[in-house]
Every structure is written in structure tokens, then in C-alpha cells.
Amino acid sequence: MSKEVFGLSQDCLREKNLLPTLGQFHYCEFSTFADLLKYWKIFRRGHYNQREKVENDPSFQQLIVYGLLVKPDGRFLIYERGGSNYGEERVTGMTSLGIGGHIEPDDNKSLAKALYRELWEEIEILIRGEKKEFLHPNQMKTYLQITPIALVKDERSSVGEVHFGVVFVVLLKENVDAKVNSENGENRWSEWVTPKGYLELINSKQINPEGWAEIVFEKLISAKTFQNILNKK
Numbered sequence: 001m002s003k004e005v006f007g008l009s010q011d012c013l014r015e016k017n018l019l020p021t022l023g024q025f026h027y028c029e030f031s032t033f034a035d036l037l038k039y040w041k042i043f044r045r046g047h048y049n050q051r052e053k054v055e056n057d058p059s060f061q062q063l064i065v066y067g068l069l070v071k072p073d074g075r076f077l078i079y080e081r082g083g084s085n086y087g088e089e090r091v092t093g094m095t096s097l098g099i100g101g102h103i104e105p106d107d108n109k110s111l112a113k114a115l116y117r118e119l120w121e122e123i124e125i126l127i128r129g130e131k132k133e134f135l136h137p138n139q140m141k142t143y144l145q146i147t148p149i150a151l152v153k154d155e156r157s158s159v160g161e162v163h164f165g166v167v168f169v170v171l172l173k174e175n176v177d178a179k180v181n182s183e184n185g186e187n188r189w190s191e192w193v194t195p196k197g198y199l200e201l202i203n204s205k206q207i208n209p210e211g212w213a214e215i216v217f218e219k220l221i222s223a224k225t226f227q228n229i230l231n232k233k
Contacts, residue, residue, distance in 0.1 A: 003104065005049060012042065026155075061164050071192065077097075077099075097221075115146055124179055125144075144172050146170050171229070
């Protein structure tokens with residue numbers, strides 16, 4: 001039996017003006033906690049479905065948590081998707097800015113719980129170069145802080161047409177390092193970059209960013225909002 005994933009009907013997104021026209025994207029920043037609460041009430045109308053049944057069905061929009069890992073000095077983590085166990089061929093080989101994934105039944109429809117679980121599965125926390133072991137995702141809270149930032153919806157690709165996401169900033173504490181776990185066969189490499197360094201990698205064609213990475217860089221990292229988040233650390 002295939003994995004169950006949480007999502008909403010496409011009509012629900014359309015009703016709330018969250019669905020861009022085909023070939024466009026939508027990025028909606030949370031200005032206040034009330035904004036987040038409003039959208040969360042919409043999410044609660046969703047339900048679980050078997051992933052294999054909805055993977056190419058835009059009538060069911062799969063909800064994704066997408067966490068941008070950031071260090072206090074403003075560098076952010078990028079990584080390449082793909083590997084022997086990676087199941088999403090449409091973005092294999094592309095560079096991502098977000099650690100995350102689907103909301104599963106054990107997450108109890110909690111965005112934060114889903115994100116901490118994904119971080120627990122996908123990254124390694126390093127303290128003075130030594131890997132920190134965690135028995136439970138909640139133990140990671142000592143070393144990082146998550147903040148919900150925006151909704152993202154991308155109608156420019158087939159994978160974007162069946163997903164929509166909640167973007168988080170995952171701010172590491174001082175003297176904490178992290179890298180993606182490449183041993184699970186789902187990710188190839190990771191690197192901490194500055195905004196300038198990221199653009200240099202793109203311009204030299206060393207990386208091929210996925211759609212959401214393009215949006216998050218343009219709308220968040222290149223915007224004043226990003227610096228405001230760092231100033232609050």
C-alpha cells in the first residue's frame with residue numbers, strides 16, 4: 001500500500017485565490033500571525049490520500065513543508081536532489097533550497113511536526129564538527145528555530161501543478177552546523193552559500209534550481225524580509 005499524503009482540493013485553493021494561472025506562480029507572505037491562522041483554517045479542510053493515486057492529479061493539491069536552512073551570518077543551505085532511493089524523477093538533479101516533504105498521517109496535520117520530522121530524516125546537525133544524535137525530532141528544537149514565512153504555488157511545471165507549500169525559515173543557533181544526509185540515497189550533496197555565491201553558481205551553470213528555489217530566492221532571500229529575520233535572531 002502506498003504512502004498517504006495530506007492535501008486539499010484544487011477548488012479550495014481556487015476559492016481562496018491561491019491558485020495562479022497556468023504558467024505563473026504565487027507567493028503569499030504571512031504578514032501577521034492572523035494571516036497564518038487564516039490559512040491554517042483552510043488547510044484543516046484537507047484530507048489524506050494515497051500518494052500514487054494523486055501524484056499526477058492536480059485536482060488534489062499535496063501540501064508540502066519547505067524549510068530554508070539559514071545560519072546567523074546569512075548563509076543558506078542548498079543541495080541537489082537525487083540518488084539511488086529518490087522517488088521524484090521530475091526534480092532529480094535539481095538544486096533545492098528547502099528541506100521538507102509531505103505531511104504524513106503520524107504528523108496529525110501539524111505543519112511544525114511534519115517539518116521537524118523531515119529535518120530529523122534529511123539533515124545532520126553538527127556541533128564542533130561532531131554529528132549530534134537525536135532519538136526524537138523534538139530534540140532538534142534546542143539547536144534551531146522554525147518560522148513560517150509564506151505560501152508558495154507554482155504552475156510552471158508538472159510537479160508544481162500538483163503541490164503547494166508552506167515556506168519556513170529554519171534558523172540555526174550560533175555555532176551549529178548542518179548538512180543533508182546523503183547516506184539515505186535521496187540527496188547528493190549540500191553546501192552553504194551566500195546570496196552572491198548562489199547567483200554565481202547559477203550564472204556559471206553549475207547548478208539547476210528547481211521552481212520553488214527560484215521563487216524563494218527572488219521573493220524571500222533577495223527581499224528585506226530575509227534581513228529582518230536575521231536581525232531578530
